[in-house]
Amino acid sequence: MAVPKRKTSKARRDKRRASSYRLNKATVVECPQCHEPKQPHRVCRSCGYYKNREVIAVE
Numbered sequence: 001m002a003v004p005k006r007k008t009s010k011a012r013r014d015k016r017r018a019s020s021y022r023l024n025k026a027t028v029v030e031c032p033q034c035h036e037p038k039q040p041h042r043v044c045r046s047c048g049y050y051k052n053r054e055v056i057a058v059e
């Protein structure tokens with residue numbers, strides 16, 4: 001079985017783990033009700049609609 005010759009340094013290990021962190025921007029979709037950008041699978045923040053009906057009251 002292959003065995004690592006050297007211990008992975010903290011810098012190298014952390015650099016590897018940081019690669020995916022915050023690289024993926026937040027996904028945004030258009031609200032079918034008010035056409036504002038919103039997060040998918042979330043109630044729309046501007047009109048309060050989800051699944052074609054109002055679920056929260058928005059001022």
Ligand SMILES: [Zn+2]
Nearest residue numbers: 031034044047
């Ligand atoms: Zn909306």
